[in-house]
Amino acid sequence: MKLRFTAVAALATLAACADDATPTQEQRAEQLEERADAVEQAGDQRAERIDERTDARAEALNERADALEEGEVPVGQAAGAVSNMNARTTPAGVQSGRDNPAGALPPAATGTPPANAAGAGENG
Amino acid sequence: MPRVLAKTADAMPSQGRYKKVTMRLGATVMLAALSGLAVIPVRLLPSETRAAVGTGGDDAQVAGPAQVAIARSEPGSPQAVVAPAIQYLDPSLAPDGAIGRATGRSDAQSVLSHEETSVHNPIYASMLAGLRVYREVWSRLPQLQVPATAALHAGSSGPAVNVLRRRLGVQAADNTPFSVALEEKVRAFQRVHALPPTGVADGATIAALNRGSAHYEAIILANLERARWLPREMGDKFVLVNTAAARLIGYEHDAPALEMKVALGSSKRPTPALADKIETIVLDPSWYVPPHLVQSIIAPKVLEKGLAYLNENGFVVLSDWSDTAVEADPSSVDWRAVRDGRAYARVRQKPGPANPMGDTKFMFPNRLGIYLHDTPNHAVFAKEDRYVSNGCVRVEKAAELARFLVGEPMPADGSEMSREIVLKGPVPVITAHFTFWWDGHNPTFHKDVYGRDHPLIAKLELSRP
Numbered sequence: 001m002k003l004r005f006t007a008v009a010a011l012a013t014l015a016a017c018a019d020d021a022t023p024t025q026e027q028r029a030e031q032l033e034e035r036a037d038a039v040e041q042a043g044d045q046r047a048e049r050i051d052e053r054t055d056a057r058a059e060a061l062n063e064r065a066d067a068l069e070e071g072e073v074p075v076g077q078a079a080g081a082v083s084n085m086n087a088r089t090t091p092a093g094v095q096s097g098r099d100n101p102a103g104a105l106p107p108a109a110t111g112t113p114p115a116n117a118a119g120a121g122e123n124g
Numbered sequence: 125m126p127r128v129l130a131k132t133a134d135a136m137p138s139q140g141r142y143k144k145v146t147m148r149l150g151a152t153v154m155l156a157a158l159s160g161l162a163v164i165p166v167r168l169l170p171s172e173t174r175a176a177v178g179t180g181g182d183d184a185q186v187a188g189p190a191q192v193a194i195a196r197s198e199p200g201s202p203q204a205v206v207a208p209a210i211q212y213l214d215p216s217l218a219p220d221g222a223i224g225r226a227t228g229r230s231d232a233q234s235v236l237s238h239e240e241t242s243v244h245n246p247i248y249a250s251m252l253a254g255l256r257v258y259r260e261v262w263s264r265l266p267q268l269q270v271p272a273t274a275a276l277h278a279g280s281s282g283p284a285v286n287v288l289r290r291r292l293g294v295q296a297a298d299n300t301p302f303s304v305a306l307e308e309k310v311r312a313f314q315r316v317h318a319l320p321p322t323g324v325a326d327g328a329t330i331a332a333l334n335r336g337s338a339h340y341e342a343i344i345l346a347n348l349e350r351a352r353w354l355p356r357e358m359g360d361k362f363v364l365v366n367t368a369a370a371r372l373i374g375y376e377h378d379a380p381a382l383e384m385k386v387a388l389g390s391s392k393r394p395t396p397a398l399a400d401k402i403e404t405i406v407l408d409p410s411w412y413v414p415p416h417l418v419q420s421i422i423a424p425k426v427l428e429k430g431l432a433y434l435n436e437n438g439f440v441v442l443s444d445w446s447d448t449a450v451e452a453d454p455s456s457v458d459w460r461a462v463r464d465g466r467a468y469a470r471v472r473q474k475p476g477p478a479n480p481m482g483d484t485k486f487m488f489p490n491r492l493g494i495y496l497h498d499t500p501n502h503a504v505f506a507k508e509d510r511y512v513s514n515g516c517v518r519v520e521k522a523a524e525l526a527r528f529l530v531g532e533p534m535p536a537d538g539s540e541m542s543r544e545i546v547l548k549g550p551v552p553v554i555t556a557h558f559t560f561w562w563d564g565h566n567p568t569f570h571k572d573v574y575g576r577d578h579p580l581i582a583k584l585e586l587s588r589p
Contacts, residue, residue, distance in 0.1 A: 107456035109444040110467035113415050118445045118470075120493030121414030123393070123514035124480040 057104045206583045208353035209576075210556065213400040213490045217355040217552060231586065232259060232341040235348065245358065246378040247558070248351035254562025255344045261567075262316065263337035265293045270333050276325040278307050288325055291333055318569045340560075343569065346580045347560040354554060355399055361529070362552040363402065365496070365517050367395050368559040368570040370510045372496075372519060374528045382528045385505045386496075389515035394574045396515065397557060400488040401550035402496070405526050407543045409485040411473040413439070414493045417514065418471050423463035431455060438474040445470055484522040486529070488553060496553065498522035511573055517555065 021029070113119030212218035232255055268291045271284045280302040289296055292309040307323040314321045317332045317340070325333075364373045367388050374382030389395035413422060425433045431454050434440065443452040449470065461467035473479050482498025492515070499518040504510055512518075519525055529551050559572045572578075 105451060105453035105456075106443050108441045108452035108454070108469055110457055110462070110469055113468050113470070114445050116491055117489035117493070118412075118447070119415070120491050121412045121417070121470075122481065122485070122495055122497075123389075123414050123493045123516045124411060124417075124497070 053104055060104065206349070206580070209580070210350075210353045210397040210399060210554075211492070212355075213398050213488070213492070214550075214552075217358075217399040217401070219353070219356050232263075232345060235345060245351065245354045245356060246375065247354055247364065247556075248348065250562045250564070251344065251348045251351045251558075251560065253564075254560065254567045255341070255348065257562065258316075258340065258344060258567045259337075262313075263341060265337070266290055267336045267338075270325070270330045272327065272330055272334075275327070276302055276330075278302050278304065278323070288330075288333075316567055316569065318571050340569065342581050342586045343577055344560045344567075345586050346577055346584060347558050349580065349584060350397075350556055350558060354556070355552060358552045358554075359549070362554065363496075363525075363529075365395070365553070365555040366561065366570075367397070367555055367557045367574065368572065369561060372517070372525070374525065376528075382524060384520040384524065385510065386520065387499065387504045387510040387512050387518040389513050390511050391573060391575075393513070393515045395513070395517060395555055396492060396494060397555055398490070398492065398494065399552065399554050400490055402486050402488050402529060402553050403547060403550045404487045405529060405545040405547070406481075406485050406487060407526075407545070408475040408483060409479070409481045409497070410475055411479050411481045413471040413473060414514070415468050415470075418469055419462055419465055422471055423459045423469075426454075426459045427463060434471075437478065438476050439471050440474065442470040442472055482518075482522060484526055486519075486525065486553075488550075494555075496525070 236252070236255060236259075268287055270287050270291055273282075273284045276285055276288055278301075281299060285300075285302050285306075286298045288302075288310075289300070289306055292306065292313060294303070294306045294309050296303060296306075310325050310329065311321045311323040313319075313333070314323075314329055319329055319332060358375070360377060362375050364375065365371075365386055365388075366373070370386055370388055372382075372384050372386045373380050376382075422434075422439065434454055441452045441454040441457060442449040457469045458467050459469075462469050475481075477500055480497075480499060482500050485495055485497035487495060494515050494517070496517045496519055502520070504512055504518070505520045526545070529547055530545060531548075557572075557574060557576050559570045559577050561568050561570065
């Protein structure tokens with residue numbers, strides 16, 4: 001991690017240039033080290049989540065490809081057709097219907113709708 | 125088939141947005157000032173607030189330019205002016221001159237004597253012609269009170285029949301039985317006055333006769349007022365939806381070129397009076413469910429039947445309200461909170477036979493969620509009572525309307541995909557509540573299903589001789 005490298009470099013600089021690290025400098029170095037660890041840990045967790053999500057997405061797409069090959073899904077319902085339909089039919093220009101596999105879909109925002117055409121929907 | 129090895133979540137490309145510019149009060153006042161009108165101190169008359177979502181009724185508070193009452197008057201003279209009860213969702217359609225009529229003891233004769241040359245729209249001109257004809261045919265008759273007895277019909281006789289005959293201007297000696305000529309006259313009266321043309325003078329017919337022509341002239345004047353609110357320039361083509369008649373008329377060069385039935389908002393969710401411009405036509409459309417229907421219909425169904433209900437009915441939950449929203453995880457929604465109104469979910473129904481938009485929707489994106497569209501339930505057009513929607517206008521002949529708007533036959537449908545047709549020029553669409561209509565041959569009243577006549581007549585303080 002870049003920050004960790006920077007922190008270690010700072011420590012090395014302190015060690016090389018100073019005769020003896022003062023207590024304050026030592027404390028500062030420790031803080032930098034802790035911070036670097038925290039950043040590294042968060043980065044690793046995020047990377048892991050992205051990996052899991054992309055793996056699931058790839059797996060689902062492959063399953064769908066298998067299903068298409070085996071004729072289990074009508075070609076007319078392929079992702080592209082649905083996607084095009086949706087992209088053109090919304091007052092707000094919403095694009096949707098992409099081939100999001102189960103488990104890879106984002107959560108829905110459930111806050112108050114905006115006071116515009118998208119928020120009003122179509123009363124029907 | 126190539127396989128996916130890894131892929132990250134994609135950012136959705138932004139789609140074209142529909143934006144509306146809302147004319148603010150200041151701009152309207154400036155327009156008035158530029159056009160040499162006096163912006164007078166006005167007292168906007170109190171309005172009854174509708175509980176339903178439908179706004180823009182004659183008794184509804186409306187936003188935007190419609191709240192600005194302008195009249196030709198001496199500066200500094202406070203005067204009550206009736207604000208137009210129509211929402212100019214496209215500000216270019218708002219009249220830039222005298223919009224609201226000052227209240228006063230105006231009557232039909234004075235309106236006909238002082239015809240407003242500043243009002244240029246075919247509806248207003250037609251209304252004036254209808255008023256003249258109505259006065260010639262019905263108001264000149266003796267305004268007698270017919271005794272409220274049992275129904276009078278062919279063969280009936282007695283004092284009530286004698287009065288009825290005089291009231292309708294049918295010549296015959298007293299005590300002559302109810303004749304075929306009288307029956308025809310009763311039927312003609314019924315046709316004009318929104319009554320079933322039975323030829324029998326029943327209670328409703330006698331009540332209408334006894335209300336007298338002054339009552340009906342006041343209604344005509346209220347409708348003339350509504351006609352004054354219409355845009356002055358509507359171009360070569362425009363679409364008028366008369367919510368009182370449940371009919372749509374397509375005008376071309378100020379003459380009717382297309383007519384059809386429509387189904388409209390129920391009395392709980394009346395179709396509002398509005399003026400906007402149709403920009404696009406969408407074939408095989410999706411339906412974006414309004415939040416109140418997600419709360420009242422979809423959330424309870426999900427709670428009852430589970431998330432499978434959504435998929436089984438072609439519903440998908442969207443991630444947010446933006447134009448880059450994507451399909452979202454329906455299990456992330458607290459459906460109980462949505463049902464209880466503590467949370468919201470954006471839901472779309474895919475195109476299909478159950479989609480209430482039918483095959484076509486006519487888009488003029490607006491914050492009211494009101495559109496024109498086809499319907500899968502065409503049986504509704506065989507009924508007299510077509511007030512069944514949540515406010516939208518369901519059209520009887522969507523393909524014909526599309527052809528009228530585009531100006532040429534629709535392109536062949538060779539694909540299963542939804543298609544959007546952008547009109548070369550946006551076409552004005554007006555929804556208005558005309559309870560009186562003149563088609564060039566017959567004056568006709570329509571039932572005031574939304575109850576907008578009486579409040580407007582009261583606000584206008586129309587005189588009744």
